Structures are given as structure tokens and as C-alpha cells.
Amino acid sequence: MTARSLAVLLDLDGTLVDTVPFILQSVGAAFEGRARRPSEAEWLAGIGQPLRVQLAPYATGPEDLDAILARYRAYQREHHDRMTRAFPGAVEAVRAVAAAGHRVGVVTGKLGDTAQRALELVGLAPFVQTVVAADSCPEHKPDPAPVLLALARLGRPATEALFLGDAPVDLQAGRAAGVTTVAALWGAASREVLLAHGPAHLLEDVSGLPALVARLAARSAAA
Template sequence: MKAIIFDFDGTLADTLPVCFYGFRKAFDHYDKRALTDEEIIGMFGPTEADIIRKNLQHKDKEEAVELYFDVYKHKHEELVPKNNEIAALLEELKQKGFKLGMVTGKARRSLEISLQKLDMQGIFDITITGDDVELAKPDPEGLNKALQTLEVSPNQAMFIGDSNADIQAGSDAGVMTVGVHWLDHVQTKEFSVQPDEHFESVETFKQWVQKWY
């Protein structure tokens, strides 16, 4: 095992609350439409900007996109706690020589905000966002790009995520799949696509991954 690749929202950071807040602000302001968490998750796949462009009925779609990112930036510290356990895990994996990657459906713009706010800049050898692919997860395009950039074969990598789309993408890319439910807010509470491994705490994952140290 040479590379460990992560999803971001709901996996490395509890960012779903700030995502939900931003989408609600945008859709409420422009469409006078109140969205539930489930309705928002049902839109997931494209980047946040494309979710708004696709689903907003109001003509001022780009203004709504800007409102979302403004809210995301200014409410981030209030709604997204820093997770010291995950920070320590990433540092340990890096020190042990693993190549670290990320494949997320987020826009590059919101990912950079989160990495800066959570002091995660410079940790990952490669980050693939929704802006970098033609096809969103569950398509394996992003993972295939990460594997190519990291110069590892699928049997030398694992993909860790909290959603069915993550597990399906990892399976189709031929990597080991790890489903995690260790944060308060996740996209998929029950996996319909079964991962190779499943963990509900960072500590149990850390103990398991030590077999490759």
C-alpha cells in the first residue's frame, strides 16, 4: 500500500453543515425555496456552482453562486470545527511515507477555503476537484487521474469516503475501498455499495492501517 486517497466533505472535514447553510441561503434568497438536507444531498455530484446553475430557477444564477461562496467562506469557522484527530492521522500517514491524495466533487474554490481554514494546506500530493473532471463520482475519472499523478497502480492504493458514490468510484477504479462514518454529518448513513472495510472511528482506522507501516 503506497497511496491513501480521501474524499473531503464528510470524510476529512465536517463541512456538510456549511454547505447546507450556503445552499439554503442561495435558494431561499433567489427562489424563495426552502431545501431540506436530503434535497440538497440529492443534488450532490457536480460542483457547488454547477449544482446551483442546474437547480436554481431564478435567472441570476451567477449571483447565487457568488452568494454561496461568500457564505461558505464567512460561516466556515463557525460551522466547521477543526478535527485534531484527523489532523494527527494525516500527519502520521505522511510521516510514514504514504502518498496522500484527495478526490472530491467540491469546487476548487471552496476546497481552497476549507484547506486554509482547517490548516490542511500542503498535506496532499494531489487534489482532484469537481472542476478537474468531466464526470463526477461515482465515475472513477477523478481517482484514475489521482493514481496516474501519484504513479501508483490501483492495487497499491485505497480510497476513503463517506458516500455510495465514493465506494462505487473506488470499486470501479480497482482500488481498496474504505467507508467511514467518523464525523457527525455524512452523505450516506447506510452504504448500499459495500466497501472493503468500514470504520466508525479514526482510532480504529489508524490501528488497522498500521499493518502497512
């Protein structure tokens, strides 16, 4: 019996790319000199959403939000390439998944050009067949729309797909889309927070991804 080719959907920040320290530095630069600003815990709890959505509660209005966003992005542009790195084993894991014939997609709250740049910098771009970013569709995680768009692009049904992410919004979006959800335990959210969202599987380290995908593919073929 031949195992089926699955759609393997992956979050980016905190799952494939270790950008959380950089993100927190960017937030600090965006809110420098301001009394009202998110705590580290508040910001980490919202990772995975589009940047504008995360920033909005701390702005006094649309113009102020634009100004905060501009400062954040200016800091990111200046330091992005130096601060962006893959988690150890991430490139090897995704390469192995792609080499096994599975279709790999990234579903991220980043803008498309920034996400593509990060994938290229760390060497993941050759193994990713589609990127659904914040500017790819009007709805965002935890809405299932980005996950469903990735499935449509990859030509796979939800029953033959998984979504690996380190944030509650990843698990919520994946579950709403009907895919198998996998919690990445090396990212920003704690095990307890992720367990509260009922992932189908827990992954302790990204190096375990190829073996998990192989098991799920074999199970799908036997169904």
C-alpha cells in the same frame, strides 16, 4: 518483508473537514425566499458532487442556476474561514499516514482553490501531495476519472490504493476505479446507506485510519 507505500485517497467535506453544518447554512442562504428548494435530506444525499450539479434540479434555467450559485458562494466566502474545522483526530491521522511513507491525495467535489484553502486552514495541507477537485477534470464522482487522476499523480496503481469517503459517490467512484473503498461512518450518510454500496471496509472514527492503512500495506506486500 517491507510494507508497500500506498496511495491513500481521501474525500474532504464530511470526511476530513466537518463542514456539513456550514454547507447546509450556505444552501439556506442560496435559496432564501424561494419556494422550490432542497430538503436537508436531499442535499445531504448529493454531497460529494460538484455544486452546480447539486443545484441544477432546483433552478428554472441557466441564469437562475448562476444566481443561486452566486448566492451560495457569496455566503461561503463571507463565513468559510470561521466555519471550517477538521474532525477531531483528522490532522493527526493524516500526519501519521504521511509519516509512514504513504502518498496522500484528496479527491473532492469542491473547487480547487476552496479545497486548498480548507486544507491550509485546518493544518492538513503539509501532508497532502495532490488535490483533485471539481475543476481538475471534466468528469466528477461517481465517475472514476477523479480517482484515476489522483492515482496517476501519485504514481500508484489502483491495486495499491484506497479511497476513504463518507458519501455514496465516493464509494461508487472508488469501486469503479478499482481501489479499496473505505466508508467513513462519521460523515453525512448513514451506515445503512453506505453499506448498500459495498465498501471493502468500514471506519468508525478517523483516528483508525493509520492502523487500517498499515494493515492494507502489509497485506499488499504479502500478496
